[in-house]
Amino acid sequence: MNDSQISTSDRIIAAAEKRMRTGGFHGFSFREVAADVGIKSASVHHHFPAKEDLAAATAHAYAERFMAALGDPNDEGQNPLALIRRYIALFSKAQLEDRRMCLCGVLASEALDLPEQVTTEAQRFFELNVDWLKTVIRRTEKTAKPRDAEARAKQIVASMEGAMMIANVTGDDCTFNQIAASVADGFK
Amino acid sequence: MNDSQISTSDRIIAAAEKRMRTGGFHGFSFREVAADVGIKSASVHHHFPAKEDLAAATAHAYAERFMAALGDPNDEGQNPLALIRRYIALFSKAQLEDRRMCLCGVLASEALDLPEQVTTEAQRFFELNVDWLKTVIRRTEKTAKPRDAEARAKQIVASMEGAMMIANVTGDDCTFNQIAASVADGFK
DNA sequence: GTCTATAATTTGATAGAC
DNA sequence: GTCTATCAAATTATAGAC
Numbered sequence: 001m002n003d004s005q006i007s008t009s010d011r012i013i014a015a016a017e018k019r020m021r022t023g024g025f026h027g028f029s030f031r032e033v034a035a036d037v038g039i040k041s042a043s044v045h046h047h048f049p050a051k052e053d054l055a056a057a058t059a060h061a062y063a064e065r066f067m068a069a070l071g072d073p074n075d076e077g078q079n080p081l082a083l084i085r086r087y088i089a090l091f092s093k094a095q096l097e098d099r100r101m102c103l104c105g106v107l108a109s110e111a112l113d114l115p116e117q118v119t120t121e122a123q124r125f126f127e128l129n130v131d132w133l134k135t136v137i138r139r140t141e142k143t144a145k146p147r148d149a150e151a152r153a154k155q156i157v158a159s160m161e162g163a164m165m166i167a168n169v170t171g172d173d174c175t176f177n178q179i180a181a182s183v184a185d186g187f188k
Numbered sequence: 189m190n191d192s193q194i195s196t197s198d199r200i201i202a203a204a205e206k207r208m209r210t211g212g213f214h215g216f217s218f219r220e221v222a223a224d225v226g227i228k229s230a231s232v233h234h235h236f237p238a239k240e241d242l243a244a245a246t247a248h249a250y251a252e253r254f255m256a257a258l259g260d261p262n263d264e265g266q267n268p269l270a271l272i273r274r275y276i277a278l279f280s281k282a283q284l285e286d287r288r289m290c291l292c293g294v295l296a297s298e299a300l301d302l303p304e305q306v307t308t309e310a311q312r313f314f315e316l317n318v319d320w321l322k323t324v325i326r327r328t329e330k331t332a333k334p335r336d337a338e339a340r341a342k343q344i345v346a347s348m349e350g351a352m353m354i355a356n357v358t359g360d361d362c363t364f365n366q367i368a369a370s371v372a373d374g375f376k
Numbered sequence: 377g378t379c380t381a382t383a384a385t386t387t388g389a390t391a392g393a394c
Numbered sequence: 395g396t397c398t399a400t401c402a403a404a405t406t407a408t409a410g411a412c
Contacts (some may be wrong), residue, residue: 023301026214108357109297113211113216162346169296183345
């Protein structure tokens with residue numbers, strides 16, 4: 001239950017996530033992350049040889065955690081509309097509790113200037129998001145064409161990422177909540 | 189008509205825009221911008237003393253150009269639905285022609301780690317966008333409450349910024365076009 | 377307005393002791 | 395696995411000549 005049970009690797013990743021969600025890949029350094037964890041930068045290099053290794057591992061862990069929180073989109077015990085609300089709520093939590101941008105959103109914004117490994121992890125986050133939503137949406141509209149479900153899924157992801165981006169720059173929760181509500185209303 | 193008519197300041201701003209739309213504020217250097225323009229970094233400092241001055245001026249010019257391309261939202265000669273389509277088309281142009289992220293979108297994503305001046309310019313871009321769309325939307329629905337027009341405006345901005353973000357990381361124009369089409373369909 | 381030169385700092389990364 | 399020490403390169407920024 002205490003900190004000593006969390007591995008150093010995981011504490012490094014947690015610190016890197018916080019830093020990257022603030023300033024992006026180019027906005028943090030090994031020394032800063034090391035200081036956050038309470039070790040030296042050489043020790044960070046021991047766990048993650050290069051900066052791109054740390055960033056890719058952090059993005060991967062972020063995506064895994066996100067998808068785990070979403071759960072199974074085919075869970076028969078869950079109303080598909082409740083699952084859509086859960087999706088929106090997960091972004092709301094990331095914004096209102098962490099008060100930081102979506103990690104893969106920041107990385108996506110600077111994707112053209114990122115090491116390939118890192119871009120790949122960010123891409124995967126969006127693919128997983130769209131696939132999860134597509135599956136849920138098809139459950140709400142059995143007759144819908146797959147292409148329509150995909151288009152709707154993509155629009156939801158885009159709306160939520162854009163909402164976080166705007167909330168991040170304005171610091172205004174009200175705007176975020178308005179957009180989140182609009183997205184949810186689309187499924188009433 | 190030739191390059192010599194464009195001031196050095198403007199060429200520096202153009203280079204900085206390209207660089208920042210690729211790697212963000214922390215992803216470019218004075219030396220890179222100077223090399224793009226064909227001068228030395230000390231000369232860039234002559235025009236823009238500090239990095240934040242250059243970034244803020246670049247974001248400001250970007251927002252001005254964007255709003256100028258949108259035109260007057262109250263122009264009686266323009267159908268409000270055509271204006272909404274123009275708004276979407278402007279993002280499409282930024283994505284499909286420039287093949288780069290929206291400058292103020294990247295800056296918004298890393299806003300928490302930006303000099304105040306720069307954040308302020310990015311905020312202004314979003315305020316101007318929402319105000320322009322709000323005005324146009326109220327023309328399409330004379331009876332609508334102001335708050336509903338604002339909520340719809342914010343959702344459009346969020347959707348388009350999110351669409352650019354996803355297109356930027358996936359390199360996939362199809363997804364961008366799908367989302368843009370969905371946004372446009374919301375006004376048919 | 378542009379240049380050379382350079383200061384001062386930070387950065388990613390490595391070698392090798394413990 | 396963590397540390398000290400260090401490197402080579404890059405970074406923002408300034409001083410002063412032309």
